[in-house]
Amino acid sequence: MDRIRIVGGNQLNGVIPISGAKNAALPLMIASLMTSDTLTLENVPHLADVELLLRILGNHGVDVAVNGRREHQDGSYARTIHFTCRTIADTTAPYELVSKMRASFWVIGPLLAREGKARVSLPGGCAIGTRPVDLFIDGLRALGADMEIDAGYINATAPKGGLVGASYTFPKVSVGATHVMLMAASLANGTTVLHNAAREPEVVDLANCLNAMGAKITGAGTADITIEGVTSLSGARHRVLPDRIETGTYAMAVAMAGGDVTLSGTDATLLDTALESLRRAGAEITVVENGIRVIGHGDAIRPVDIVTDPFPGFPTDLQAQFMGLMTRSTGIAHVTETIFENRFMHVQELARLGARISLNGQTARIEGVRNLRGAPVMATDLRASVSLVIAGLAAEGETLVNRVYHLDRGFERLEEKLSRCGAIVERISD
Numbered sequence: 001m002d003r004i005r006i007v008g009g010n011q012l013n014g015v016i017p018i019s020g021a022k023n024a025a026l027p028l029m030i031a032s033l034m035t036s037d038t039l040t041l042e043n044v045p046h047l048a049d050v051e052l053l054l055r056i057l058g059n060h061g062v063d064v065a066v067n068g069r070r071e072h073q074d075g076s077y078a079r080t081i082h083f084t085c086r087t088i089a090d091t092t093a094p095y096e097l098v099s100k101m102r103a104s105f106w107v108i109g110p111l112l113a114r115e116g117k118a119r120v121s122l123p124g125g126c127a128i129g130t131r132p133v134d135l136f137i138d139g140l141r142a143l144g145a146d147m148e149i150d151a152g153y154i155n156a157t158a159p160k161g162g163l164v165g166a167s168y169t170f171p172k173v174s175v176g177a178t179h180v181m182l183m184a185a186s187l188a189n190g191t192t193v194l195h196n197a198a199r200e201p202e203v204v205d206l207a208n209c210l211n212a213m214g215a216k217i218t219g220a221g222t223a224d225i226t227i228e229g230v231t232s233l234s235g236a237r238h239r240v241l242p243d244r245i246e247t248g249t250y251a252m253a254v255a256m257a258g259g260d261v262t263l264s265g266t267d268a269t270l271l272d273t274a275l276e277s278l279r280r281a282g283a284e285i286t287v288v289e290n291g292i293r294v295i296g297h298g299d300a301i302r303p304v305d306i307v308t309d310p311f312p313g314f315p316t317d318l319q320a321q322f323m324g325l326m327t328r329s330t331g332i333a334h335v336t337e338t339i340f341e342n343r344f345m346h347v348q349e350l351a352r353l354g355a356r357i358s359l360n361g362q363t364a365r366i367e368g369v370r371n372l373r374g375a376p377v378m379a380t381d382l383r384a385s386v387s388l389v390i391a392g393l394a395a396e397g398e399t400l401v402n403r404v405y406h407l408d409r410g411f412e413r414l415e416e417k418l419s420r421c422g423a424i425v426e427r428i429s430d
């Protein structure tokens with residue numbers, strides 16, 4: 001199994017190209033199930049989760065054509081992928097696939113809207129929390145679907161004439177349930193109004209793409225979204241938005257290791273809250289043409305408290321990385337996680353590097369230390385793993401991050417991007 005070896009102590013200097021967002025690409029790819037025409041997505045990242053979803057969509061009848069890599073001068077490359085689903089080949093999403101990647105559960109929306117039925121496995125457990133699917137069930141029921149649970153599967157059936165637009169208030173903000181309701185309501189009869197919808201940029205990206213396909217969605221990016229149902233959608237060409245979590249991760253790496261890096265092909269407005277926290281911690285962040293410049297000083301990191309929240313709050317997907325940064329602050333910082341109840345697996349691993357962290361419920365208290373020391377570590381989810389990479393960049397000596405497959409789910413060419421900026425980071429294949 002591959003590992004990442006990091007020798008800490010080098011500053012980062014140069015340019016890091018930011019890839020297309022994993023969490024935008026996945027729902028956009030799923031939207032290809034909604035039309036018999038071709039949906040073309042540009043800037044699709046090359047990640048394990050994307051490759052798995054390509055296989056899953058293939059089972060449902062989507063033909064995929066991947067355009068050759070387009071190499072840019074700065075070393076970045078982006079793929080353009082054409083998705084064509086002339087007919088839905090299978091309305092079942094099996095346990096073997098849904099249990100590997102939760103987002104594949106979201107096919108329930110397009111399958112139900114286009115075919116009137118879907119049989120989708122319940123996703124099962126998850127390393128970061130229980131992550132139930134009650135909001136999807138309630139929301140689709142509100143559109144008239146019959147939702148029955150049987151032998152670990154949800155059997156969803158639309159009424160005879162198709163789904164029916166309705167007003168639905170999410171009892172809790174959910175990105176995935178908002179994606180699914182956008183897709184399902186786009187092909188429903190009549191108008192749907194969603195209240196307390198997720199406002200994440202990835203929701204806006206999906207709405208923009210659906211609108212380019214002929215949907216009538218207004219209000220995406222606010223808590224209230226209106227969807228006027230249409231009878232069919234057509235093909236479109238859409239560019240996946242930049243990955244705000246990858247952007248924030250590398251910004252935190254620079255703040256931690258020190259140096260001067262331009263994150264290219266990204267957009268600061270996607271992560272205002274996280275960048276503001278980084279500025280308070282002492283990083284210098286400026287918006288430049290087509291990106292963000294981050295100057296980190298490494299040693300003078302100020303303690304900053306953060307609380308994760310749905311967008312526009314501090315993203316839970318950057319919580320572990322920010323905690324990594326705070327392990328070397330000059331004081332005491334508190335990190336509170338409000339989205340997932342078990343998203344602190346990195347705490348014990350950071351402690352192996354010498355961090356001083358104590359947990360009290362959903363809040364971690366981090367007492368900054370002068371130096372971290374490299375060690376073998378591992379993590380059980382993607383963002384936790386990358387927080388260990390960041391900490392390793394600033395630790396003395398060698399850090400070996402095990403279970404690299406977590407990183408490969410969400411960070412494209414991580415070791416290459418960091419080593420181009422002067423870090424000693426390499427992949428070891430055993």
Ligand code: EPZ
Pocket residue numbers: 022023024026102103129130131132133134135136137172173174175176177198316317339340341382383410
């Ligand atoms: C998306 O997951 C992201 N995944 C997650 O990123 C991200 O952490 C999360 O949103 C929050 O921002 C993708 O976009 C593929 P939610 P999602 O539904 O949609 C609860 C990463 O590392 N909930 O917004 O699954 C849920 O348990 C991943 O890239 C219910 O209670 O998250 C959680 O506490 C990890 N019932 C909260 O809502 C439901 O039916 C928010 O989850 C659905 C969700």
